[in-house]
Structure formats: structure tokens, C-alpha cells
Amino acid sequence: MSNATIYDVAGKAEVSLATVSRVLNNPEKVNEATRAKVLKVIKELGYRPNAIARGLASHKTTTVGIMLSDVTRASTSSLLGGIIDIAKKYSYSIKIFSMSGDRDVLDSIREVVAEQVDGILFLNDELDSKQLNIVKEQASNANIPLVLTNVISDDPELASVAIDYKKASYDTTKELIAQGRKALFLLSTVTRYSVNSQKEAGYEEAMKEAGLESKVFRTSGDLSINTPHFEEYFGSHPVDGAIAVRDSIAVSFMNVMINKGKKVPEDVAVIGYQNTKYAMLARPKLTCIDTPVYDIGAVAMRLLTKLMKGEAVDTIKIVLPHKIIKRESM
Amino acid sequence: MSNATIYDVAGKAEVSLATVSRVLNNPEKVNEATRAKVLKVIKELGYRPNAIARGLASHKTTTVGIMLSDVTRASTSSLLGGIIDIAKKYSYSIKIFSMSGDRDVLDSIREVVAEQVDGILFLNDELDSKQLNIVKEQASNANIPLVLTNVISDDPELASVAIDYKKASYDTTKELIAQGRKALFLLSTVTRYSVNSQKEAGYEEAMKEAGLESKVFRTSGDLSINTPHFEEYFGSHPVDGAIAVRDSIAVSFMNVMINKGKKVPEDVAVIGYQNTKYAMLARPKLTCIDTPVYDIGAVAMRLLTKLMKGEAVDTIKIVLPHKIIKRESM
DNA sequence: CTGAAAGCGCTTACAG
DNA sequence: CTGAAAGCGCTTACAG
Numbered sequence: 224m225s226n227a228t229i230y231d232v233a234g235k236a237e238v239s240l241a242t243v244s245r246v247l248n249n250p251e252k253v254n255e256a257t258r259a260k261v262l263k264v265i266k267e268l269g270y271r272p273n274a275i276a277r278g279l280a281s282h283k284t285t286t287v288g289i290m291l292s293d294v295t296r297a298s299t300s301s302l303l304g305g306i307i308d309i310a311k312k313y314s315y316s317i318k319i320f321s322m323s324g325d326r327d328v329l330d331s332i333r334e335v336v337a338e339q340v341d342g343i344l345f346l347n348d349e350l351d352s353k354q355l356n357i358v359k360e361q362a363s364n365a366n367i368p369l370v371l372t373n374v375i376s377d378d379p380e381l382a383s384v385a386i387d388y389k390k391a392s393y394d395t396t397k398e399l400i401a402q403g404r405k406a407l408f409l410l411s412t413v414t415r416y417s418v419n420s421q422k423e424a425g426y427e428e429a430m431k432e433a434g435l436e437s438k439v440f441r442t443s444g445d446l447s448i449n450t451p452h453f454e455e456y457f458g459s460h461p462v463d464g465a466i467a468v469r470d471s472i473a474v475s476f477m478n479v480m481i482n483k484g485k486k487v488p489e490d491v492a493v494i495g496y497q498n499t500k501y502a503m504l505a506r507p508k509l510t511c512i513d514t515p516v517y518d519i520g521a522v523a524m525r526l527l528t529k530l531m532k533g534e535a536v537d538t539i540k541i542v543l544p545h546k547i548i549k550r551e552s553m
Numbered sequence: 554m555s556n557a558t559i560y561d562v563a564g565k566a567e568v569s570l571a572t573v574s575r576v577l578n579n580p581e582k583v584n585e586a587t588r589a590k591v592l593k594v595i596k597e598l599g600y601r602p603n604a605i606a607r608g609l610a611s612h613k614t615t616t617v618g619i620m621l622s623d624v625t626r627a628s629t630s631s632l633l634g635g636i637i638d639i640a641k642k643y644s645y646s647i648k649i650f651s652m653s654g655d656r657d658v659l660d661s662i663r664e665v666v667a668e669q670v671d672g673i674l675f676l677n678d679e680l681d682s683k684q685l686n687i688v689k690e691q692a693s694n695a696n697i698p699l700v701l702t703n704v705i706s707d708d709p710e711l712a713s714v715a716i717d718y719k720k721a722s723y724d725t726t727k728e729l730i731a732q733g734r735k736a737l738f739l740l741s742t743v744t745r746y747s748v749n750s751q752k753e754a755g756y757e758e759a760m761k762e763a764g765l766e767s768k769v770f771r772t773s774g775d776l777s778i779n780t781p782h783f784e785e786y787f788g789s790h791p792v793d794g795a796i797a798v799r800d801s802i803a804v805s806f807m808n809v810m811i812n813k814g815k816k817v818p819e820d821v822a823v824i825g826y827q828n829t830k831y832a833m834l835a836r837p838k839l840t841c842i843d844t845p846v847y848d849i850g851a852v853a854m855r856l857l858t859k860l861m862k863g864e865a866v867d868t869i870k871i872v873l874p875h876k877i878i879k880r881e882s883m
Numbered sequence: 884c885t886g887a888a889a890g891c892g893c894t895t896a897c898a899g
Numbered sequence: 900c901t902g903a904a905a906g907c908g909c910t911t912a913c914a915g
Contacts, residue, residue, distance in 0.1 A: 226666065226667075226694075226695060228908060228909085229908065229909065230908080238885080238886085239885065239886045239887075240886090240908090240909080240910095241885070241886055241887080241888095241910085241911085242884090242885060242886075244909070244910060244911085245884090245885085245910095248910075248911095252884075252885095253884065253885080254884055254885085257884080257885085269663065271663055271664070271666070271667035272667065272908080272909070273609075273667065273669060273907090273908055273909065274667050274668045274669060274909095275605055275608045275609045275614060275668075275669045275907090275908080275909090276609050276891090276907070276908035276909040276910090277908080277909055277910075278605040278891090278909090279603075279605045279606050279609050279890095279891045279892065279893085279907085279908080279909070279910090280890080280891055280908075280909040280910040280911080281891085281909075281910055281911085282891075282910095284605060286648070293634075294630050294633045294634050294637060295630050295631055295633075295634040295847075299630075300624050300625050300629075300630040301625055303624045303625075303649075304623075304624050304625040307624060307649060307651045308651075311651060311653070316648055316649075316650075316668060317648065317649045318616070318646060318647065318648050318649075319633075319637060319646075319647045319648075319649060320646075321637045321638075321641060323641070333599065333601055334601070336556065336601070337556075337601035337602065337603065337604050338604045338605075338646060339603060339604060339605045364556075365556060446830060446833050446834065447833075471830050471834065474834045475834060478834065478836060481836075500776060500801050500831070501830070501831065501834060503776050503777075504776065504801065504804045504805060504808065504831060504834070504835065505834065506808060506811075506836055517625075558892060558893085559892065559893065560892080568901075568902085569901065569902045569903075570892090570893080570894095570902090571894085571895085571901070571902055571903080571904095572900090572901060572902075574893070574894060574895085575894095575900095575901085578894075578895095582900075582901095583900065583901080584900055584901085587900080587901085602892080602893070603891090603892055603893065605891090605892080605893090606891070606892035606893040606894090606907090607892080607893055607894075608893090608907090609891085609892080609893070609894090609906095609907045609908065609909085610892075610893040610894040610895080610906080610907055611893080611894055611895085611907085612894095612907075
């Protein structure tokens with residue numbers, strides 16, 4: 224019924240519980256013979272140390288807290304994929320904390336701290352720098368390492384891993400301009416994401432350099448909302464190229480253009496962000512900026528393990544490479 | 554620096570720690586005046602009880618373990634969306650346990666048990682009934698409620714919530730047959746998922762009743778693999794209708810058909826499962842069987858809360874309704 | 884190399 | 900209604 228405890232193991236192996244604890248945590252410190260004896264009993268009893276008790280006694284839970292806003296976003300689940308794989312490799316458990324928009328940031332981070340996680344991966348890119356600061360302070364007060372994962376902050380004290388979204392947009396916009404296109408749009412979201420604001424900044428810089436007018440079009444990520452929105456607006460506004468902050472938005476826009484009788488990419492070029500399945504399934508196939516989201520998650524988790532163990536790290540700000548995948552829409 | 558403990562609160566409020574504990578857990582049992590005094594100090598100190606210590610003392614962690622195989626699957630992340638929202642509502646924390654294919658099932662479930670979760674949501678539908686039994690036994694030995702979430706099992710003792718995938722496939726196949734189509738395929742995965750086997754069973758039953766030959770085509774969920782696979786096989790095999798176990802597979806198949814010069818749905822009807830964004834973004838828009846995955850997650854989590862609290866439940870096997878969303882591909 | 888003992892920060896009967 | 904004390908299942912100095 225109830226599971227074996229360390230007392231059961233100690234009793235059956237005829238050693239003290241300290242010894243059992245040692246074979247689990249510092250096996251090299253115990254005599255090989257007694258170690259074998261204890262290991263045998265552990266196996267027989269199917270004993271696994273109670274993680275909660277261990278956490279209380281050692282002040283280490285070997286679990287990391289993941290703070291996010293929406294699991295169903297394609298980028299979030301890819302990020303999680305990378306995080307989970309690396310966490311498993313380093314034997315960390317994962318606890319998910321979702322921050323609903325209305326909830327207080329301070330309350331959210333305090334909850335995570337109260338759960339005694341050993342480290343925090345912060346994936347919520349909907350916060351401004353003031354709110355990010357609250358998170359930073361609470362984490363550092365509690366002495367818990369924190370890594371921003373695919374979240375942008377210029378605070379040099381905040382560890383982070385992401386790609387250079389600004390440069391990605393800048394370069395891509397430049398290419399579009401070089402093709403002679405002028406009515407270029409950046410299709411962004413109504414919700415302000417720190418990551419998307421970087422994409423916008425790069426676009427705006429390139430447009431400005433070319434003496435062109437920046438046009439950031441904000442809409443919903445929801446197809447049933449953005450489709451009519453595109454249909455209406457672009458009925459009267461010229462456009463010959465667009466970069467969307469997500470593949471799905473790019474495809475939605477592309478479909479609207481095609482329905483209006485435009486040719487892609489001849490009349491209008493369309494580029495998406497992330498390189499999801501949407502891009503491959505679209506017709507024409509979507510050209511997009513490949514953001515290695517899985518890798519960002521994995522690298523962030525790896526960085527966090529180092530921070531938690533107090534290992535030296537080269538840098539606290541990691542920028543992963545991105546590339547443009549040219550397909551048929553540009 | 555380090556956070557306030559219950560001792561700090563008790564000291565500053567000039568009461569015993571038992572009293573502080575009570576205002577947190579059984580506020581009605583403490584005098585209003587002292588309760589107010591304690592609450593005030595709690596607020597001042599920003600005190601939050603250490604969840605680990607509480608877990609050890611109370612034998613309740615208010616966390617549920619989610620066992621899954623792959624977060625990046627669209628169905629998994631929607632399931633998680635529903636789970637997270639309901640868990641939050643009932644103040645449960647969520648811990649993710651990923652089961653890599655090669656890992657021992659027994660080891661996986663023991664790990665979850667050792668983490669002292671109060672309940673388990675099992676989302677991994679890649680296991681056979683023997684393996685499912687191991688999970689069931691370990692959970693019940695440890696007295697931890699378990700709910701299969703979008704996983705099929707005919708064991709009447711296993712709580713589960715899903716839709717009737719068999720009927721969904723059966724009905725849809727019937728409709729296709731009623732249109733006079735005969736060369737009907739079920740596009741499934743190489744990996745055996747319990748959910749997909751139900752989809753196959755319903756299809757096969759309908760085909761058998763109509764005296765038609767069942768043709769289950771197994772391929773990868775990876776586009777770069779299934780696309781050439783479809784191209785080759787359907788170059789020489791006739792097909793006038795197909796139901797795919799996932800939207801993305803349906804769209805991939807549809808694209809191959811269109812590239813071969815077929816008309817959808819005139820020459821070949823295509824139907825997907827789940828009703829994801831892929832379906833809406835496809836051209837023509839994909840007709841599909843809507844599986845309310847978010848709801849399945851939410852309902853499973855709700856059922857689990859009842860089980861954890863020992864509340865009475867009407868049934869331990871919940872079947873949610875599904876429907877066919879008719880768009881352009883059938 | 885091994886054991887006895889204190890302690891992690893709470894909860895929960897048990898008294899009063 | 901409130902407090903003193905035991906206990907949850909471990910880890911970790913400290914002795915020996």
C-alpha cells in the first residue's frame with residue numbers, strides 16, 4: 224500500500240538511515256560492501272526517496288518553475304519541448320505556472336518562490352520592463368536563478384536566451400526593399416509581446432533607412448478575426464510585401480491576398496516567423512524566418528542548470544542564430 | 554533576503570505558530586480579532602507558506618502530475634491548456650513528466666509517485682493495456698487518483714475522458730460511402746496510439762458493413778516524410794476519399810492530391826481530425842472531425858479534483874460529444 | 884566508513 | 900479559541 228521509507232530500507236539493510244541517505248547522495252563515501260547491501264534492499268523494496276521530504280531537508284527540490292502565459296501557442300510548446308528534454312537529462316522536474324493576464328505579477332512570482340523551485344525559466348513575453356523588474360527582484364531576493372527564455376530585456380543583469388529578432392526583421396525588410404517593393408507591412412499582434420516589439424523595431428529601422436513609411440498592422444492571432452480584418456483593410460490599401468510575426472498570421476494574410484486575385488510572390492511577397500508546419504503546408508509554401516524555438520528552450524534550460532549549480536558561464540546573454548528559409552512566397 | 558517563515562509571523566503577531574497555521578488552513582476556527590492581527594502581519598511580511606514543508610506535514614502537495622509523451626503535438630498542448638486553466642481554478646500546481654519511448658513505464662510512474670503528487674493525469678496514448686495496468690497498479694498502491702486524458706482503455710476501473718473516436722470514424726466513413734466513394738483510406742500513424750486505433754476500428758467497421766476493403770495507410774506525422782510517401786504510393790493506387798488521424802496529415806495528403814491534378818472534393822474527399830488552425834488555413838478549407846481537446850483536458854482535470862477530494866462522481870468514464878465541421882474538402 | 888541527533892517549515896491531534 | 904508538542908521523511912554537520 225503505502226511506499227517504503229528510508230527507515231524501512233535502513234532496518235532491512237541493518238544500517239542507519241544516514242548510511243542509506245549517503246548511498247543515494249554520496250555513494251563514494253560509503254564502503255562498497257555496505258553500499259551493495261543497501262542498494263540490494265532498495266531494489267527489493269522498490270524504494271524511491273520522498274521528493275518532498277528530501278526537498279525540505281536539503282533546501283533543493285531539483286525542480287524548475289516555468290512561468291508562461293499560454294501553452295497553446297506554437298512557440299510555447301516548442302520551447303517546452305526543448306526545456307523538458309534537457310531538464311530530463313539533468314534530472315530536474317518541471318512545474319508549470321501560468322500567468323493569466325489579469326493576475327498580479329508580484330503574486331505570480333511569489334507563488335513560484337513559495338513552491339521552492341531551484342530555478343525559474345520565464346517565458347512570458349507580454350510584460351513591460353517594470354513588471355520584469357518585479358520578477359527579477361523577487362527571484363534574486365529568494366536567491367533563485369532566473370533565465371528569460373525567448374523574452375527580450377536589455378537589463379544586463381537578466382540572463383536570457385533568444386535570437387536577434389531585430390536583426391532578423393531588419394535583414395528581411397532590406398531584402399524586400401531590394402526587390403523594389405515599397406508598400407511593406409509588418410503584420411503584428413494587438414497584444415504587445417516583447418519579442419514582437421523587436422521584430423517591429425528591426426522593420427522600422429530598415430524602412431526608415433530606405434526613406435519608406437513604416438506600417439505596422441496590428442491584428443489578432445485568431446484566424447476568424449484577422450481574416451475579415453485583412454479583407455477590409457487591404458481592400459483599400461496597397462501592399463506589395465508583408466512580414467508577419469507568426470507563420471499562421473502570414474498564411475492567413477496570404478490566403479486573403481490570393482482570394483483578392485493577387486499573385487504571391489509576384490504582386491505581394493509574404494514572410495512568416497518561426498518555420499512551423501503551417502509554412503510547409505501552405506500553398507504556395509511560405510518563406511519564413513526560422514526561429515529555433517526548441518533550441519532556445521533547450522539552451523535556456525542548460526544555462527539554468529549551470530546557474531543553479533553555481534558553475535561559471537561565459538555569458539548570461541545568449542543569442543542563437545536564425546536564418547531565412549526561402550520557399551515560394553518570396 | 555530569505556523569505557519569512559511561519560515563526561516570523563507568529564513572533565510578530567504574538568501568537569503561536571499553530572494559530573498562524575490555522576488562519577491559513579481553517580480560518581473559521583480562529584477568533585476574528587486574532588485572525589485579523591495575523592493576516593495583517595502576513596501581509597506586511599509578504600509571507601507565503603513554504604509549499605514543500607506544508608506538503609510534507611500534511612501529506613498533500615496540491616500538485617497533480619501530468620504524464621505525457623510529447624508536448625509539441627497540437628493535441629497535447631490543447632489538452633494542457635484545458636488542464637492548466639482548471640487546475641488554476643482549483644489551486645492545484647502542475648508538474649510535467651515526460652515519458653520518452655525507451656524509458657521503462659514502471660520507472661516513470663514510480664518517479665511520479667515519489668514526487669508525492671495528489672493526482673495523476675495520464676496523457677500518453679502510446680501504451681498497450683499491459684503497460685497501462687502497471688501505471689494503474691502503482692497509482693492505486695500509492696492511493697493516488699488517476700485519470701486517463703484522451704487515452705482509450707476498456708478497463709472499467711480506469712477513470713477516463715475522451716470522445717467516441719470509434720463512432721466518429723464510423724459515422725464519417727458511412728457518409729463517405731453514401732456519396733458513392735469506394736476507394737477509401739484511413740491515413741494513420743506508424744506509431745500505435747490508442748486513440749488512433751479507435752479511429753481505425755470505426756473506419757474498418759463501416760467499410761466491412763458496406764462490403765468494402767479496409768485500407769489503413771500508415772505514415773509519419775512528419776511532413777517531409779509523409780509527403781513523398783503519399784506521392785509514391787498514391788501514384789499507383791486509386792483513392793477517392795481519405796480520413797486522416799490528424800489535420801496536418803490530411804492537409805499534407807490533400808496537397809499531394811492537388812499536385813497530382815486531382816480535384817478536392819470532387820475526385821477525392823479529405824477529412825481531418827481535431828479542427829486545428831491547419832484546417833482553416835488549408836486551401837480548400839479542410840472538413841474535419843472536431844475533437845474538443847481543450848475541453849477533454851479541462852473535464853479530466855475537474856474529474857480529478859473530485860477524485861482527489863473523495864467527492865462522489867456520477868461516472869468515471871466520460872465521453873464528450875464530437876461533431877463534423879463541414880468545410881470545403883468533403 | 885558509520886551512526887546519533889538536530890533540523891528543514893510546516894500541520895495536526897491533544898489539552899486546556 | 901489557543902498553545903505545546905510530536906511528527907512528516909529526509910539531509911547534514913558532528914563525533915567517533
